[in-house]
Amino acid sequence: MKTYTVAVIPGDGIGVDVTKAAWQVLEKSAQKHGIHLQPSWFPWSCDYYLKHGMMMPKEGIAILKQFNAILLGAVGWPAQVPDNVSLHGLLLPIRQQFDLFANVRPHRLLRGVQGPLREAAFDILCIRENTEGEYSGAGGRIHQGTPQEVAVETSIFTRHGVERILRFGFEAARKRQKRLASVTKSNAQKYTMVMWDEITDTLAAEYPDVAVTRYHIDAMAARFVMHPQTLDVVVASNLFGDILTDLGAAIQGGLGYAASANLNPDPAFPSMFEPVHGSAPDIAGKNIANPIAAIWSGALMLEHLGETSAANDIMQAVERVTAEGLGNQALSTDALTTAILHQL
Numbered sequence: 443m444k445t446y447t448v449a450v451i452p453g454d455g456i457g458v459d460v461t462k463a464a465w466q467v468l469e470k471s472a473q474k475h476g477i478h479l480q481p482s483w484f485p486w487s488c489d490y491y492l493k494h495g496m497m498m499p500k501e502g503i504a505i506l507k508q509f510n511a512i513l514l515g516a517v518g519w520p521a522q523v524p525d526n527v528s529l530h531g532l533l534l535p536i537r538q539q540f541d542l543f544a545n546v547r548p549h550r551l552l553r554g555v556q557g558p559l560r561e562a563a564f565d566i567l568c569i570r571e572n573t574e575g576e577y578s579g580a581g582g583r584i585h586q587g588t589p590q591e592v593a594v595e596t597s598i599f600t601r602h603g604v605e606r607i608l609r610f611g612f613e614a615a616r617k618r619q620k621r622l623a624s625v626t627k628s629n630a631q632k633y634t635m636v637m638w639d640e641i642t643d644t645l646a647a648e649y650p651d652v653a654v655t656r657y658h659i660d661a662m663a664a665r666f667v668m669h670p671q672t673l674d675v676v677v678a679s680n681l682f683g684d685i686l687t688d689l690g691a692a693i694q695g696g697l698g699y700a701a702s703a704n705l706n707p708d709p710a711f712p713s714m715f716e717p718v719h720g721s722a723p724d725i726a727g728k729n730i731a732n733p734i735a736a737i738w739s740g741a742l743m744l745e746h747l748g749e750t751s752a753a754n755d756i757m758q759a760v761e762r763v764t765a766e767g768l769g770n771q772a773l774s775t776d777a778l779t780t781a782i783l784h785q786l
């Protein structure tokens with residue numbers, strides 16, 4: 443029996459609720475398909491920070507490195523730990539240290555799910571650069587708290603980083619509808635984003651079978667709402683991709699449906715799978731969070747591990763449940779999970 447080791451980090455808030463649900467579904471699918479998923483649960487979170495003064499132990503990255511994959515819930519409990527501390531203490535170091543440069547986020551309406559748009563026939567694969575750009579963490583503050591205070595935060599775009607994420611996008615487009623949209627704001631940001639556009643054009647020559655369109659982020663935001671059916675693969679920088687994929691989540695029915703994979707194609711590093719949503723403290727522990735984004739992220743994990751049948755099985759079970767309209771009802775986390783387990 444094939445065994446995969448998985449580091450499970452539920453994190454904060456509804457991350458705990460939905461990770462528990464996702465794990466139940468993953469285990470059931472694994473059993474059915476003769477796979478063994480061996481979990482190690484880590485309590486790294488804002489609670490852990492309050493006890494230990496850090497979001498994960500100093501050797502956290504070395505510990506995670508030994509696993510085949512990481513399943514993450516959500517990070518953040520702003521009432522007790524500033525969001526920038528929790529994010530830079532857990533989620534971002536994992537993405538950066540394991541060079542998980544491609545954050546892949548599918549946006550489509552699951553069968554039966556009621557989205558806010560008239561147009562339902564869209565299937566977008568957003569690919570967000572995940573290790574540099576606006577999230578590089580380069581900057582500082584001087585004269586803090588005084589009227590003379592200065593804060594500087596520099597976006598860092600490297601040719602290597604931009605080229606590899608665009609190439610990842612072109613390869614993905616080749617396996618889909620062969621259309622790629624590259625998103626910048628190169629009229630206003632005349633260094634980094636102009637370089638991004640130039641690299642897009644250079645790579646486009648290597649992929650003559652892929653139709654490429656360059657968009658500005660503002661126009662792309664409008665297109666997500668007005669003409670989402672015209673989009674196939676969308677590649678964007680770290681921050682633009684983050685914002686755009688919340689819009690993607692909205693048009694697919696809400697953040698409860700938006701899944702993501704943080705990928706490094708090199709199997710020497712564990713890739714990480716997480717719902718796009720955050721910890722939602724207002725509904726944490728109330729058994730009302732939608733577990734589908736976390737379950738879908740689990741399916742993306744199985745797909746990445748090469749267990750395509752087990753992954754497809756999960757998504758078919760999810761869609762049989764949503765097709766019955768259950769996704770649109772205010773079902774509890776447990777009830778929705780039970781319905782999906784039943785379909786499996």
Ligand code: GGG
Pocket residue numbers: 514515516517518529533684716717718719720721
């Ligand atoms: N599901 C992980 C999580 O907590 N996401 C919320 C969030 O704000 N993440 C930061 C980011 O992806 O930029």
